[in-house]
Amino acid sequence: MDEDQPAVDPVVAETAEDIATMEIRGAATIADAAADALATQADRTDAADPAAFRDELRAAAKVLYETRPTAVSLPNALRYVLRGMAGDTVSELRASTIARAEEFRTELEQAQDQLGKVGANRLRDGDVVMTHCHSTDALSCIEAALDAGKHVEAIVKETRPRKQGHITARQLREWGVPVTLIVDNAARRYLDDADHVLVGADSIAADGGVINKIGTSGLAVNARERGVPVMVAAQTIKLHPDTMTGHTVAIEMRDESEVLPDAERADVTGERSDDEGLVVENPAFDVTPPRYVDAIVTERGQFPPESIVTLMRDLFGETTGEPWEP
Numbered sequence: 194m195d196e197d198q199p200a201v202d203p204v205v206a207e208t209a210e211d212i213a214t215m216e217i218r219g220a221a222t223i224a225d226a227a228a229d230a231l232a233t234q235a236d237r238t239d240a241a242d243p244a245a246f247r248d249e250l251r252a253a254a255k256v257l258y259e260t261r262p263t264a265v266s267l268p269n270a271l272r273y274v275l276r277g278m279a280g281d282t283v284s285e286l287r288a289s290t291i292a293r294a295e296e297f298r299t300e301l302e303q304a305q306d307q308l309g310k311v312g313a314n315r316l317r318d319g320d321v322v323m324t325h326c327h328s329t330d331a332l333s334c335i336e337a338a339l340d341a342g343k344h345v346e347a348i349v350k351e352t353r354p355r356k357q358g359h360i361t362a363r364q365l366r367e368w369g370v371p372v373t374l375i376v377d378n379a380a381r382r383y384l385d386d387a388d389h390v391l392v393g394a395d396s397i398a399a400d401g402g403v404i405n406k407i408g409t410s411g412l413a414v415n416a417r418e419r420g421v422p423v424m425v426a427a428q429t430i431k432l433h434p435d436t437m438t439g440h441t442v443a444i445e446m447r448d449e450s451e452v453l454p455d456a457e458r459a460d461v462t463g464e465r466s467d468d469e470g471l472v473v474e475n476p477a478f479d480v481t482p483p484r485y486v487d488a489i490v491t492e493r494g495q496f497p498p499e500s501i502v503t504l505m506r507d508l509f510g511e512t513t514g515e516p517w518e519p
């Protein structure tokens with residue numbers, strides 16, 4: 194952070210650290226935590242005047258923004274809250290910012306419930322769903338199908354390197370859904386048993402491309418080859434406004450130790466522990482082209498990927514700047 198930036202509340206710094214280390218993860222959960230952190234900053238501020246308050250909130254937004262680059266729900270959340278800052282006094286600004294953050298968090302929850310109902314309509318009684326990673330939006334679709342009395346089974350991909358498939362499997366088992374847990378490499382074999390591929394998204398581009406956990410694109414290509422429809426569950430907060438003006442979505446590269454932990458390094462390097470010829474890469478996300486996606490399910494209904502841009506224009510207008518720009 195710039196040296197002339199105001200200090201941020203320790204809770205904001207802690208939230209940022211938890212997002213960066215993935216203690217807090219998942220695009221919607223990150224957005225929720227970021228909005229809550231801004232509310233805390235507003236609540237605890239000792240800013241002397243409105244200008245100082247605004248500077249503090251913008252500084253807090255920057256600290257949160259700089260944690261992970263791919264999930265657009267984070268800047269979209271920050272922008273939403275900061276645009277609600279209104280008032281001529283610090284106490285008015287505080288109240289409006291806290292209220293705006295609460296509104297955001299309520300709407301986020303409602304959008305996920307609504308999206309779940311839309312997605313559940315695509316699932317028939319007895320369907321088998323293959324999942325990748327852990328997505329609360331995707332799980333909302335399954336939960337709504339269960340609530341509607343449908344029997345659903347799941348094939349859950351482990352999702353290396355962090356194995357978030359385990360979180361999905363645990364949640365599904367808590368709901369009583371029969372789960373078959375598989376390694377990622379087994380996905381194509383098990384697609385023959387699946388009626389749907391159901392994944393979430395970290396960002397959706399204006400051309401309908403879906404940015405989601407690494408491995409999603411390969412899964413989608415295999416699903417197309419096998420004739421299994423691919424459904425992406427993504428609240429509109431996952432729509433990436435900058436892609437309307439030609440920007441691409443940054444793909445986060447995470448630490449190589451997630452792929453090759455230090456304790457296992459010698460298995461690969463042998464005696465040469467400083468082998469510079471060994472490169473380990475760990476991209477967290479990939480882009481699934483729209484032609485491999487059958488439907489993007491949002492709280493505003495389902496869309497073929499090619500038409501998502503019309504929804505983006507409705508929601509965002511033509512363009513947007515950084516979250517802290519007016």
Ligand SMILES: O=P(O)(O)OC[C@H]1O[C@H](OP(=O)(O)O)[C@H](O)[C@@H]1O
Nearest residue numbers: 218219220221328329330393394406
């Ligand atoms: O918002 P929800 O649907 O919960 O999650 C959306 C996506 O966020 C996750 O990213 P990460 O695990 O934070 O890297 C996964 O890629 C998941 O599909």
